[in-house]
Amino acid sequence: MTSWTSAAGLVLTDRVPAALRARWVERGWCPDQDLYTLFLERVRSHPSREAVVDDQGTLDYAALDERARRTAALLAGHGVRERDVVAVLLPDGRDTVALDLAIAALGAIALPVPPGRSDADVLGLVERARAALLVTEASRVERIERAGAPAPVLAIDGPGARRPRPYTPERRRPDPESPARVLLSSGSEGEPTMVAYSHNAMAGGRGNYVGALHEGGGPPRVLLLVSSASSFGSLGIVALIRHGATLVTTRRFDPGAALEAIERHRPTLLVGVPTMLRRMALHDREVDTSSLTTVVASGAPLHREVYDLCVRRFRRPVVNVYGSTDGVNCHTARDTGEWGPGRAGRPDPAVAEISVRDPEGRPLPPGEIGEIWALGPMTPLCHVAAPELDRERRPAGGWVRTGDLGRLGGDGVLWVIDRLRxxxxxxxxxxxxxxxxxxxxxxxxxxxxxxxxxxxxxxxxxxxxxxxxxxxxxxxxxxxxxxxxxxxxxxxxxxxxxxxxxxxxxxxxxxxxxxxxxxxxxxxxxxxxxxxxxxxxxx
Incomplete structure (x- = not known):
């Protein structure tokens, strides 16, 4: 197994055999390039295309790249080097996207943390990941430092921020199979877990799933209602880097404001958890939603009532995405007309192969209920600072035990019953x-x-x-x-x-x-x- 070690001593080991990773590259399922190199290809091909639309206005790809390179210079000036973990605690917007790209440009590892987490949660994650730096808003720096931050804290806005010269990446690029991002579980059922993903797993496996959500010939315009720091929300940066998307973000969710954003910014994809989509569907504000091609729901079970509400309100198919931080994804984008409670769609081998197994790890025949296992181009490297979770959830061969209960139908469709945990x-x-x-x-x-x-x-x-x-x-x-x-x-x-x-x-x-x-x-x-x-x- 291949391992990478940060300057602070964090060891990340790929639980997937290298031969499997190489096979996925050969099949074209992974681009075999690091995230920042992929982004630069987008900048060169369409520099004036809108990249980010946020509360401050619009930023095109060329301007976003300049902002990212200046941010990379700021990080490098604070000692960030290749394989260092950089924790990010910021609301969504251009600063967060530029920081993501800057971390990738340095070959470092991004650890995005949703801003709603408590200071104690944030500091615990920073310490467990042995982060070299925590980047946050100026208004939060003093409080975090007073609480005993285990890493230096940097303000990305306000009086503590500065504008150095743009950073020009060195010709030596990170290994596409090396760590690029740490995704957090929601922590809705306990302490959040951290899972490390490579450049190829993000741009390849996750990129393939994002591409399948979009209908139409042009690049997608994505209205992202969930935090980009969440596992589900990471599809935003993937859509931008891999598919040349325009990313529309808001600092906080409000159903009326989200509806207004559809009319104003004309997104093609509406992405949110069922609770958000339901509140939008029930809102009394009348707006033009004709730009939408697809409504995407994930992060929680999609019930019949919410599905029907969204179809009536938006007059578009609702794609139910089944996925988790642990490394599994399946969705109904190819068969939206056959929706049903628990229907997760047909597994895509370019994303993740799905197997349903008994408690001893033996594959079950179609129709029988067991634990859902997954393995494919989006499979992560390992859990971060939690070898006990790797022993429990990462059996031999690179598979991921999801802890979810499901069954595969005779037609190959995956049905999710519930979480085993x-x-x-x-x-x-x-x-x-x-x-x-x-x-x-x-x-x-x-x-x-x-x-x-x-x-x-x-x-x-x-x-x-x-x-x-x-x-x-x-x-x-x-x-x-x-x-x-x-x-x-x-x-x-x-x-x-x-x-x-x-x-x-x-x-x-x-x-x-x-x-x-x-x-x-x-x-x-x-x-x-x-x-x-x-x-x-x-x-």
């Missing part, structure tokens, strides 16, 4: 919350729903359905929701939630998904305070 273990019986969420989301009185486990001294755990009632409708009773699950959807009484917590809104994490950790704490406190309905065993 997102379960409720009630008295030794494993319950899967996604099934309850799918069914409850179809109830007209339920606006949003997320199920979490709550501790129980007798059975270990019980399931709590956290529900945001539909505005303007009478809030359904807990008994009504149980009847809906049992009578309308035929659910076994053993699979029904035993607590229902009604909330005015569900808490969201930094990536825009429901924060399961926060919600679990809220549900646990409500159960202890006896403020849920159906408390106890309804059976």
């Amino acid at each position: 997102r379960t409720v273990i009630r008295g030794g019986v494993t319950l899967y919350p996604a099934r309850v969420e799918h069914a409850l989301s179809a109830h007209p009185g339920v606006d949003e729903v997320h199920c979490v486990p709550v501790p129980d001294p007798d059975l270990g755990e019980r399931m709590c359905a956290c529900v945001r009632p539909t505005p303007g409708r009478t809030t359904p009773s807990g008994e009504e929701l149980l009847a809906h699950l049992r009578d309308r959807h035929g659910m076994d009484t053993r699979a029904l939630p035993e607590h229902v917590l009604f909330l005015p809104s569900l808490p969201l994490g930094p990536t825009g998904k429901v924060c399961a950790g926060t919600l679990t704490r809220m549900a646990t406190e409500a159960v202890l305070a006896r403020t849920t309905v159906l408390s106890g065993d309804p059976r």
Whole structure:
């Protein structure tokens, strides 16, 4: 196995056999070039094309390159060298994109962190990754330094920023198989994990999946609603580098402002998590959305109600993307008309081969349910500073154990059932919350729903359905929701939630998904305070 070591001693080892990586390059699935070299090809071919549209205006490819080279000079002046990890804590916009490119130009490794994370989370990630530098907004520098930053902190804006001469990259380029970016899991179910990706895995495997999302002959214009620092949001920089896209970003999500951005900037791809898309679809602002060719949903299960709302509002197909930071991707872009809850589409070998396996790692026949494994050009190198996760989730041969439960149909379509790690273990019986969420989301009185486990001294755990009632409708009773699950959807009484917590809104994490950790704490406190309905065993 090939390994790379940073100056700070961080070791990143590729868990995929080198012969497999070489085969993917031979087949044309990976470009075999580093990210900055690929970007320069775009600059030379269309320097005046819009590259980034943000709250400050528009930046073309030539201007973005100049900004990136000046940023690279700033980083080099602060000691950043090849293979150093640079943590980035910035809202989306031109500075973030230029910084991404600058890090790639230096052959360093980007560690983007969603701005919504707490200072303690940020410092923990910086320390675990042995980052050489943390780049953030001037307004946050003093607070982070006071909290004991384990690395130097650099302001990219405000009084601490300066404009050095542009940096001219050396002729020696990073190995395309070497580390380029560290992606974070959402951390919605616990502490976020870090996963290292190579230049080829980002531009190749991830680039192939991004290309399949876009319909039409011209380069895509992508309205990215999620943070570019998230795993899902990384498709923004990939679209720009690999496909010559125009990236439209906003500092924070607002459904009305997002709709206005569609009318004003004419994106072809609308990219967001289902919660965001749902809020846009229900918004009363009337705008022209005819520029859209595709609506892309990922980051959380896409329920029937949200799918139907989006199709009615945007009059465009909704592509459901199944993917994770660990290195798996599958989507419905090629068969949007055959959508169904849990349908993840047909695996693309240019992105990732999918296999469904039993607990011993043996492939299962079509139709049988097991753990989803993945291996392909987008497969990452390894987990960062977590060898125990590599031992658990990266078996021999480079495969990734996703921790997700699914099945492959006889027609090759992947269906995702639930996360193996997102379960409720009630008295030794494993319950899967996604099934309850799918069914409850179809109830007209339920606006949003997320199920979490709550501790129980007798059975270990019980399931709590956290529900945001539909505005303007009478809030359904807990008994009504149980009847809906049992009578309308035929659910076994053993699979029904035993607590229902009604909330005015569900808490969201930094990536825009429901924060399961926060919600679990809220549900646990409500159960202890006896403020849920159906408390106890309804059976």
